[in-house]
Amino acid sequence: MPQLAYVNGRIVRHADASLHVEDRGTQFADAVYEVCAVLNGRILDWGPHLVRLRRNLAELAIHWPMEDGPFGLQARRLIAANGHADCLLYIQISRGVARRDHAFPDAAPASVVMPSVVMTVRRFDFAQRVRQLDTGIRVITAPDNRWGRVDIKTTGLLGNVLAKQAARTAGAFEAWLLAGEVVREGSSTNAWIVRDGRIITHPKGSSILPGIARDSLIRLASAAQIVVEERPFTLAEAIGADEAFLTSTTAPILPVVAIDDHRIGNGRPGPVTARLGELVWAEVARQTGWRA
Ligand SMILES: Cc1ncc(COP(=O)(O)O)c(C=O)c1O
Structure with missing residues (x-):
């Protein structure tokens, strides 16, 4: 065909x-x-x-x-x-x-x-994303040099393209974009950390793309009594976090096990991300009937 x-x-x-x-x-x-x-x-x-x-x-x-x-x-x-x-x-x-x-x-x-x-x-191949829940992925960091209205999903993506290429060159899955010390989001994903069982992500506004997977995760986490904090977090906070992960349409949830050369937690996907992974893929199954 x-x-x-x-x-x-x-x-x-x-x-x-x-x-x-x-x-x-x-x-x-x-x-x-x-x-x-x-x-x-x-x-x-x-x-x-x-x-x-x-x-x-x-x-x-x-x-x-x-x-x-x-x-x-x-x-x-x-x-x-x-x-x-x-x-x-x-x-x-x-x-x-x-x-x-x-x-x-x-x-x-x-x-x-x-x-x-x-x-x-x-x-x-969505099944690869389910398998990656067990291994996690690595991210690098890069300066966020995009325009000031990245909440609008336009095809003007050169900043994102160059950051993603830097990640590829470094053998990483994604680049987390920094404004000074603050982690905003990835080049094509939203960025999250876990501290003391709470999950933290940058608030909506003109400096991040409001991800559909991000919104969905917030709904699922809240329904499961997992506390969600929408607030800026720094790179230092991310490096010291218990866990980290990212979300997007093409990667509904993936554990982040290293940022630049820093291991997150014990360098393995953590329990909160694993629990969220179950919730995310159960929601996919509920909407579409799909199972890995
Ligand atoms: C910069 C950026 N952030 C976040 C996302 C995640 O958005 P969604 O969950 O709607 O795929 C994307 C998706 O392309 C993106 O380009």
Whole structure:
């Protein structure tokens, strides 16, 4: 079965899928995106992803007329057409195609620019993430040199890209981004530490991306009577923590066993993270029926 993509209402061969050279997404990163986990053919947390997408579009004043119902149908049609039970759905919506000019295209009726909508699907092995609960992963640290509104999930990701590459080069899974001494988040994940049984993560605001997996974990932890503190924490606090972990759509929860050259706790995944791992994967099973 050939790989398929969605471009502006049409499902086309992935190899033939393309956008105009003057799409504002490519010229200005004037575009927002989402990555959703699909397990057993079902989209995890679809409602929260749509809410975030709508909020981001509104933040950038991108007017996108399609309603949630038809859009969900298009996304599911693409997933079904690709035939992968377990995959990642990528959604990108740019302001559209217009003669290059920094300011928004003129919204006079004769020249209304339609947003460009692209969706792709790629197979993903979620079981590896369950196995990694036993081993954990390492992170490095890097300065957070992104722009000031990283709460908006735009395709302007160069700061994230360079930090992730630094992690790869160092043989680590992720880079935790520092503002001075404060750990904000990872290049594509939210960052957490555990102290005295409580879990701590940076508060929402303009300096982190409000992760869907982060919100989900807060709900699950609270329901299990695990205290959640949304407050800034420092690198020193993280290094001295009992445990650390990260969350994201593509890594719903992974224990962090080392930060730079510092072992966290005894250098093995800890009991609080293990308990949260059970809760997270039970929630995945509840929503999608998926089991490792
Ligand atoms: C910078 C950043 N932080 C956190 C996350 C985690 O967000 P989510 O849980 O919605 O995948 C992402 C996801 O791409 C991200 O890019």
